Amino acid sequence: MTGTHDVGAGRDTRAWRVASRVLDPELPVVTIEDLGILRDVTEDDQGRVHVQVTPTYSGCPAMETIRTDLIDRLSEEGYLQVTVEFVLSPAWSTDQITAQGRARLEEYGVAPPPTEAERRQGPVGLTLSVRCPQCGSPDTRESSRFGSTACKSLWVCRHCREPFDHFKAL
Numbered sequence: 001m002t003g004t005h006d007v008g009a010g011r012d013t014r015a016w017r018v019a020s021r022v023l024d025p026e027l028p029v030v031t032i033e034d035l036g037i038l039r040d041v042t043e044d045d046q047g048r049v050h051v052q053v054t055p056t057y058s059g060c061p062a063m064e065t066i067r068t069d070l071i072d073r074l075s076e077e078g079y080l081q082v083t084v085e086f087v088l089s090p091a092w093s094t095d096q097i098t099a100q101g102r103a104r105l106e107e108y109g110v111a112p113p114p115t116e117a118e119r120r121q122g123p124v125g126l127t128l129s130v131r132c133p134q135c136g137s138p139d140t141r142e143s144s145r146f147g148s149t150a151c152k153s154l155w156v157c158r159h160c161r162e163p164f165d166h167f168k169a170l
Contacts, residue, residue: 015043018077025065026149029108036096047080054092056151106133111166130166132157
């Protein structure tokens with residue numbers, strides 16, 4: 001694009017700010033920026049925007065909705081041509097979820113995955129349980145490896161007996 005401004009280094013353009021507010025359709029309490037799937041936004045002085053997004057996993061069914069939401073939002077803001085590209089490399093990992101995203105997931109009732117630093121605590125990085133986002137108890141068990149979406153598993157708290165989703169660490 002002629003007159004392109006690269007936003008990867010400075011995420012302070014209007015197009016980035018608009019794109020960063022798009023909500024994840026499966027977890028509507030976090031934005032695509034909170035999840036770390038918004039990779040790059042470039043815009044030019046002709047009203048053209050190019051957005052790069054990385055799916056949480058290959059084949060994620062939410063990606064078409066995210067594409068539509070990005071195009072709609074940016075078009076509403078006056079951008080004349082919006083393209084959305086799905087970028088598979090480097091692959092997304094749960095370490096890219098922001099601290100704000102983790103907090104929002106927990107408030108919503110989804111146990112966020114441990115961070116890389118949390119996984120590396122001690123001599124062996126082994127997760128024995130997932131803390132319940134409702135009551136905080138570590139006395140939980142995995143009920144099903146498959147939760148409400150393919151990127152989550154279903155857990156049950158033995159203390160408060162509430163079921164909850166856990167975002168799988170990738």
